[in-house]
Amino acid sequence: xxxxxELQEGDIAEWYSxxxxxxxxxxxxxxxxxxVIRPYAYSIWENMQRWLxxxxxxxxxxxAYFPLFIPLSFIxxxxxxxxxxxxQLAVVTHGGGQELAEPLxxxxxxxxxxxxxxxxxxxxxRDLPLLINQWCNVVRWELxxxxxxxxxxxxxxxxxxxxxxxxxxxxxxRLILDIYTHLIQDLLAIPVLPGRKSPxxxxxxxxxxxxxxxxxxxxxxxxxxxxxxxxxxxAQAFDVWFLDRDGVRRWPWSTSWAxxxxxxxxxxxxHGDRKGLLLPPRxxxxxxxxxxxxxxxxxxxxxxxxxxxxxxxxxxxxxxxxVDSREEVTPGFKFxxxxxxxxxxxxxxxxxxxxxxQVVAARRDTAEKAxxxxxxxxxxxPALLEEIQIGLFQRALRxxxxxxxxxxxxxxxxxxxxxxxxxxxxxxGGEECELRLADFKATIRCIPLDETLxxxxxxxxxxxxxxxxxxxxxxxx
RNA sequence: CGGGGUGUAGCUCAGCUUGGUUAGAGCGCAGCGUUCGGGACGCUGAGGCCGAGCGUUCAAAUCGCUCCACCCCGACCA
Numbered sequence: 249x250x251x252x253x254e255l256q257e258g259d260i261a262e263w264y265s266x267x268x269x270x271x272x273x274x275x276x277x278x279x280x281x282x283x284v285i286r287p288y289a290y291s292i293w294e295n296m297q298r299w300l301x302x303x304x305x306x307x308x309x310x311x312a313y314f315p316l317f318i319p320l321s322f323i324x325x326x327x328x329x330x331x332x333x334x335x336q337l338a339v340v341t342h343g344g345g346q347e348l349a350e351p352l353x354x355x356x357x358x359x360x361x362x363x364x365x366x367x368x369x370x371x372x373x374r375d376l377p378l379l380i381n382q383w384c385n386v387v388r389w390e391l392x393x394x395x396x397x398x399x400x401x402x403x404x405x406x407x408x409x410x411x412x413x414x415x416x417x418x419x420x421x422r423l424i425l426d427i428y429t430h431l432i433q434d435l436l437a438i439p440v441l442p443g444r445k446s447p448x449x450x451x452x453x454x455x456x457x458x459x460x461x462x463x464x465x466x467x468x469x470x471x472x473x474x475x476x477x478x479x480x481x482x483a484q485a486f487d488v489w490f491l492d493r494d495g496v497r498r499w500p501w502s503t504s505w506a507x508x509x510x511x512x513x514x515x516x517x518x519h520g521d522r523k524g525l526l527l528p529p530r531x532x533x534x535x536x537x538x539x540x541x542x543x544x545x546x547x548x549x550x551x552x553x554x555x556x557x558x559x560x561x562x563x564x565x566x567x568x569x570x571v572d573s574r575e576e577v578t579p580g581f582k583f584x585x586x587x588x589x590x591x592x593x594x595x596x597x598x599x600x601x602x603x604x605x606q607v608v609a610a611r612r613d614t615a616e617k618a619x620x621x622x623x624x625x626x627x628x629x630p631a632l633l634e635e636i637q638i639g640l641f642q643r644a645l646r647x648x649x650x651x652x653x654x655x656x657x658x659x660x661x662x663x664x665x666x667x668x669x670x671x672x673x674x675x676x677g678g679e680e681c682e683l684r685l686a687d688f689k690a691t692i693r694c695i696p697l698d699e700t701l702x703x704x705x706x707x708x709x710x711x712x713x714x715x716x717x718x719x720x721x722x723x724x725x
Numbered sequence: 726c727g728g729g730g731u732g733u734a735g736c737u738c739a740g741c742u743u744g745g746u747u748a749g750a751g752c753g754c755a756g757c758g759u760u761c762g763g764g765a766c767g768c769u770g771a772g773g774c775c776g777a778g779c780g781u782u783c784a785a786a787u788c789g790c791u792c793c794a795c796c797c798c799g800a801c802c803a
Contacts, residue, residue, distance in 0.1 A: 261797070280795075336802070357803095390802065391726070398802070451803095471803060508803055541762055548761095580763040587763095598762055608762080725803095 260466045267516055271525040271589045274395045281393035281400035289512050291533035296511060299435055303427050309379040314361050317352040322360035326485040332452020336388040354387040359504055362408045363486035370410060373492050376500060378410040396513030397725050404508035410500040417501035421475045424505040425458045428473040436511060437528040437640040438462045438518045439648050440472055441720055443694025448682055455479035461693045463648045464517035467668025469693045469722035472514060475505035518644055525590030526612055528640050529633040536562060536569040536629060537591045539582045541598035555597050558625060565626040587612055592636050613639055658710050661688040670722050674704045674715035681710035685721060693720045
């Protein structure tokens with residue numbers, strides 16, 4: 249595998265699927281567009297889930313589960329929603345050998361079935377806010393699929409909340425965006441650009457869509473998570489009412505928000521290199537792998553015993569550690585194997601080390617090797633893992649800064665071919681101007697929430713008119 | 726849904742142009758032995774409806790037609 253930055257677009261695609269398969273993250277399945285998520289990747293997903301689920305519970309959200317099947321008529325109740333999702337629906341027409349009276353769609357997202365239920369849950373302002381989350385799978389009939397980044401079935405969490413005031417709903421959508429920001433920056437070690445979507449890029453049926461966008465190492469942007477201010481659209485469409493404090497009947501204001509297993513793909517594309525995967529320690533299923541090196545059988549027994557002791561100590565210190573005691577492959581093979589699988593830290597333990605009372609620690613991120621004293625491992629290893637975690641984020645942040653440019657005219661976007669990344673561009677807010685970006689295979693990724701970025705500084709780069717914002721433009725996955 | 730490509734051992738592929746013994750290689754897998762600080766080696770062995778169907782022929786992995794699947798590239802999408 250060559251250095252990622254040197255690869256052409258098609259080769260990146262090949263590198264990506266290579267890493268996915270060789271690092272045992274996913275397997276292609278018998279079904280087009282659907283992958284098998286292997287234990288290694290699922291374990292990473294569980295680590296993300298655990299953190300996010302805890303945060304959601306800490307902010308008073310509760311988990312629930314709604315049906316996989318949704319009556320077709322439900323999807324059709326919200327005008328924009330149906331227009332947005334109709335082309336992507338998988339529809340069940342038969343069951344038990346009979347044609348169904350009404351077809352059932354396999355959920356592409358659950359707003360409709362959930363609001364149909366909320367009608368009976370919400371009567372009074374005392375029932376609000378209603379803060380529900382569900383972990384599940386969804387299906388969207390994609391034409392062009394890629395493992396994790398876009399598959400026909402994927403896993404996610406979808407939050408659906410209802411509030412008594414519009415301000416509360418917006419505050420909720422923003423709170424979640426903030427939680428996503430922490431998840432992605434603190435755990436995945438990937439910097440995000442938080443912002444709002446242009447009307448054109450908004451979720452079907454939303455009043456406003458908030459997004460966190462990141463840059464992959466090939467300079468393309470990836471939408472990492474979204475949080476929608478749905479206004480009263482779904483409440484209205486599904487006839488959800490509450491009697492407010494002042495005796496007036498109102499539709500509640502609602503939000504929905506999601507992150508998906510796409511984040512697993514982001515991990516590969518944001519940190520991977522020519523050796524393969526590189527996992528941030530806080531998410532790595534195996535943070536430390538110990539590779540024993542021995543010449544004779546009795547030496548092996550001694551070294552394996554020592555390795556087992558180190559592993560036990562590290563486990564007590566909260567480190568996820570594994571001893572690679574395979575005898576059928578050489579240490580050199582193991583080095584490459586674990587590097588491909590992205591384990592952040594490797595400890596080599598051989599006869600020399602036993603003698604000197606040390607291990608040799610090899611960092612996946614910098615390829616540096618250094619001896620570590622056995623006495624202080626319980627402190628030095630967690631510290632080193634933390635250093636790697638921070639370093640990965642810093643490196644990704646530097647990469648993003650170096651790939652963020654200004655575009656003052658449309659012609660500046662021609663540079664996208666040479667130098668892909670975020671291009672900050674003044675925009676009048678007109679859809680005609682936005683559509684011109686297609687000439688460069690680019691889209692408006694977001695209007696940054698950070699006003700130092702989004703405050704316009706000149707004229708609209710496309711039409712020369714009065715700009716409304718500066719927006720982040722990029723090629724996207 | 727359009728364009729391109731590929732289907733032969735678990736994987737990567739050769740063989741097909743010019744039809745003809747028992748279909749091959751490397752890797753992987755199993756057993757045994759030697760190895761082990763950056764992808765070790767030797768010996769032995771298991772493993773195939775040549776993507777599916779129909780046709781041409783004395784004879785098809787090989788020629789023709791149809792279908793299917795997957796990958797890559799574009800328009801639509803988390």
